[in-house]
Structure formats: C-alpha cells, structure tokens
Amino acid sequence: MTIDWSWIGDHTDDLATLTVSHLQAALSAVLLGVLISLPLAVVAHRVRPLRGFLLGISNVLFTIPSIAIFVLLLPVSGLTRTTTVIGLTVYTLVVLLRNTVEGLDSVPAKTKEAAKAMGTRPLRTLLTVELPLALPVIMAGVRIATVMSISLVSVATYIGDGGLGQLFTDGFQRDFPTPVVAGVVLTILLAVVADAALVAVQYVLTPWQRRRA
C-alpha cells in the first residue's frame, strides 16, 4: 500500500475544509451536550430519586449504535448536519452527565456549609462555589466527550455528512488508500490537538490547582 503524496498536495484545500467541518460538528455536539447535561446534572445531584433515573436513561442511550442513532433521526431531521450533531450530542450526554454529577458530589460538605453560613444563596453557591470546585472532574468528562465525538463524526459519512469521514467513503469506492490514510491521521491529530487545548483551558480556569501540580 503506497501513499500518493501528490494527491495530498493537490487536495490540501479540500482536506482543510473537511477538517474544519469535522471539528465544527464535534464541537457543536459537545457544546450542546454541556448545555443539556449541566442543568440535568444539578437536578440529579440535588434530587436523589431522579439520579438513578437520569443516569439510567443516558446509559441506555449509549448502548444504541451510532449508525443506528443517525438512521433513527432520518425521519426527523433528514440527511443534514442537524442529524449529525443531534446524534453525537446523545453520545456525549452519558459521559458529561456522569462526570458532572460526580464532580458536584466531590465538593466537600463543609465548603458548602461555610458558604451557607456566610449567607450565600443556593444559586450563588452553585455558580461560585460548587461548579468551580467540580470543574476538574467536569472537564475530564468534556475531554472524553470531545475525543469521542471527533472519532464518531466519521460515522455520519453514511448519511452524507461526516467531515473527514467522507475521505473513507471516497477511498473505499475508488479503491484508493491515500484519502483513507489522510482521514485517519487527520482525525487522530484533531483529537490530540483538541484534547491538549482543553487541558490548556482547564489550566486557565482553575488557577488554584496550579500550585499543587
């Protein structure tokens, strides 16, 4: 199997476009996942009976194959980017919800009591005490969800989207390995870069953790 380097040279523009589109799909899904899982996690954390229920639902959703989720969404949103993003979001929910709940659980009870004793209102305690302290665990979930989404975007190639995944279909149909190799390498690179970027974001957001590290 030889790699046709001139093909890569001729298609740098296409590769760049696909990479951007790939990243866009994955990041939209993670963002949407965070927006949905954050309030749900707060509810699951505060209302014990709902906790098992919410985590259970997200676990069941996770067992549905990604291609099946995309296909099941076809009657609703058709062969569009929306289908890709919704499908990926469903997958991010399991990791994000579980980690956010665990993060909120890990906040010491004494810290919350201290906030209460100082007269801090519950909502303000949540925003300025609990969430910042839960951030490391939440960010660990965001990192996993991001890497997973980046790898899963390519599955959406079966429904006509898929970013870099289109290179796999293209290479397969023409019996031409170069685009496939380029697609695999770029997907992994994208995942590594995104993961490193999130580590940097976490470093900036949690200055109090730096001295310990």
Place this chain on the structure above:
Amino acid sequence: MYELFKNLGSWLTSGAQWSGSDGIAHRLAEHLQYSLLATLVAAAIGLPLGLLIGHTGKGAFLAINLASFGRALPTVGLVVLVFLAGGLSMLPVYVALVALAVPAIVTNTYAGMTAVDAGVKDAARGQGMRGHQVLFQVELPLALPLIMTGLRLALIQVVATATIAAYVSFGGLGRYVFDGLAQRDLVQVLGGAVLVAVVAVVLDVLLSTLQRFLFRHRTA
C-alpha cells in the same frame, strides 16, 4: 410518521422477514458471531496486558493513553484501510472490532488492579505468597467486578460497531442498514438499526444481571 412506524412494525414481525439466508434470524446469528469472536480475541489480548500492567505497576502511562487513543481511532477509517490493504475478507472487520475493544478491556482491568487495597497485597506477601499467587489468588478476584465492567463495555461497543461488516460486503444486522440506505428503503434501515440497538441493550442487561448475581456477596 405514523405510517412509517406501522410499516416498521410489520417489517419486524413478518414471518417471511425472519427466515432464509437474508432473514433476521440468520443476520442476527452472524452479528452475534462477529461480536463474540472479536470480543473474545480482544479479551485474550487485553486481559493479560491489563493484569501485567496492574501487577507490576509498569506501563501505567501506556494503559492510560491507550484508552484515549482507542477513543480517537475512527473505526470506519480503520476498516476501510485494512480492507484496501488486505483485500476482501472478514479480517478488516475483526481487526477494527478488536482494536476498538482492547483499550476498554486494558484500562478497566488496570483500573481494577490499582483499586486493590495495597494493605491486602502486603498482607498476602507477608504470608509468603509468591508474585503469581498474589496476582491470581488476591488481586484478580478483587479486581474482577471492574474487569467484568470493561468486558461488558467492550462487547456493547463491538455489537454496535459490527454493523460495519456490511459496509465491506459481509453480513450481520448492518446488512439491512446499508442495503436500505442504497435502496432508499427507510423501513429496512430503521429495522436494522432498531435490531442492533435491541441486541446491544439486551446483552448489556443480561451481562449486568449476571455480574450482579456473581458478585451478590460483595458489598462494594
């Protein structure tokens, strides 16, 4: 929408759809065969590796990074790549499925081993147990619940991904998904997708019940 679900219902329940070489029963058997074989091979690779890393404490960096590499690897690309390199056989599908399952098994086995109380291991050594005795009689039994979780996770992922076999012209439940997509037959696509999801959920429930039954005496 209602019409679609009615058609889907009759597709899933019609006797003709279940029999023959293109029938659901046969496709289901193929799907289970791919999934179980791939998970078995992955376990044969991942379990010893995870146990070794956990027991010796060497290569922890590898165990942790393997997980995130495994998540980043695009399965579709891997199947197509091995297919183009190796020609038409089931090998590409198995390579991709095993590559998907090994990281989950290694990291969970490793996690289970590290969760074993250091005091318990010291006590075992203090009683004069050899390295391999500590591994097989103390660490392994204590790490078993997490190891099982890893195997379960791997199997579910493999079942979901085995759909891909149909993409490179083999069988399994993915056949309906890809044939349906090619023929623009939404009912068939949905039927295949629903079946894969049901198999994944049923296996997950079965294995977690088995797990709970096996470890019913444990508190943790």
